[in-house]
Amino acid sequence: MIPILEAEVLDHYEVAPEHFVLTLDAPPIAEQARPGQFVMLRALDAWDPLLPRAFSVFHADSEGGTLSVLYRVVGRGTGRLRGHEPGMYVRAWGPLGNQFRLPEGERVVLVGGGVGVPPLVFWAERLAALAVPMEIVALIGAQRGELLVGLEQLKRARVTFRCATDDGSAGHRGYVTDLLPRTLEGKRATVYACGPMPMLRAVARITEATETPTELALEAPMACGVGACLGCTIPRRGGGYARVCSDGPVFPARDVDWSLMP
Amino acid sequence: MREPHVATGPSLAVEVAGMRLQNPVLSASGCFGWGEEYARFWDLRRMGALVGKAVTPHARPGNPDVRIAETPAGMLNAIGLQNPGPAAFRETILPRVHSLGIPIWVNVSANSVQEYVDLCGMLSAEPGVSAIELNLSCPNVGRGRAEFCVAPDAVAETVSACRPVCRCPLIPKLSPNTTDIAALARAAESAGADAVSLINTLVGMAIDVDRRRPVLGNRTGGLSGPAVKPVALRMVYEVVGAVSIPVIGIGGIACWRDALEFLMAGATAVQVGTANFFNPMAIPEILDGLETWLRRNEIADVREIIGAARLEK
Incomplete structure (x- = not known):
């Protein structure tokens, strides 16, 4: 059975302008959540917006029973979610959907753009905890430096990362996918990507040419x-x-x- | 000594066109898949009947993106009747849902009277099919049908052609996109319908002002959700007064109180649609709420409240 519960907000803070990390007390969901999966969240008394919103899992602590999502306020659903202070409740159900499959080759390349980064951070943490030696490289992109998210978590998981921003305020000036071809050189790699559709399209084009196994969230x-x-x-x-x-x-x-x- | 008196719960059972339903809460077609998605949340054997996604004469891939748009207290959809077609339905879906042991209503949708007749002939005698719901009202799959489902003579023609070949109760699902829904219901009744269900979605539209174009790939879509409930309730009330066959109420039902409103308007049963999307527990919560309300009001049988809000002329 898929757990559905009224989950208490434990923590809710801004990590970057308009970007928030929401942590819920949701033990049955946290226990089952795997990287790539998502949860549906909805305000308890809302009929406008009516529909729940899907959020990929950013972090799941099965021992502590907590589940975190990282989101950007883009519209009415996320705007409403933003108003939930610790002690308030949201309806949550999940985990839903499938998960990333284990990599082939010696190198894992994660390509994340904007709020596409969270599921890749969760995946990087789980991969880094495996006893299998593998090189994990993350390419993280955003419009500008202050909007890059997940870097602390990647550092803590000892994942090498490179950044790209549209305005050059951090890392490479340009698209995050500009960094991909060189990252694929040398070793057999598996690519995991999550982000805006044009970014995913570019990733798919590059890795199809190099015949690199690629999964897109x-x-x-x-x-x-x-x-x-x-x-x-x-x-x-x-x-x-x-x-x-x-x-x-x-x-x-x-x-x-x-x-x-x- | 005798056992002390144990209070039994109120009876929720109703009868529709000779079918006994253990309770009056059903799923609405297109809003519940074929149940397997919701079986991961609760025991489907609790529901009165399962009404699945429409089956069309041939498999349909569905419409291109964008298929859904959220609107105030509602949503627009233009899914385009995506389904695997009758053969796949019969071979892979029906055996699984039949094993649930609850009545299964098959919603069928087509582009011509002959296709409706063929689908009724093909599916109504299948073991496990309790009733056929004739989807006379999908607004998203081409102009021809949208017109034909809103005229009483077209409803009468389709129903009377299907009636002789349909081996189980035949329940036309009516479109609200019409000027006189009572006339559609009367036409269905005189053509031999065993019950009618209403309403399907209201045709609506949303525009993306940044892109300066309709949000939906199909331009227009069907509006559903709490926003349509007052319209649906009025139409059900009106149709109950116009026909003597059972009426199944559909439209924006999201909680037990909504269900009770439709029952009090005279609906014998209700279907829950969009609410499943925003609350996977909608149907069992409605059932629990109805039972609690009946108990609190010391009503032993849900049938006592059917039509309770109807006023004399």
């Missing part, structure tokens, strides 16, 4: 998050549609029909 507006409404579909290579929520959110890059993506 996709984002889509959802109504239900559990596979029932068929609202969050993406075109699948070979025809038909896949549900981001329940066939994903993690997809091999080659399974997406990029020619039909908006």
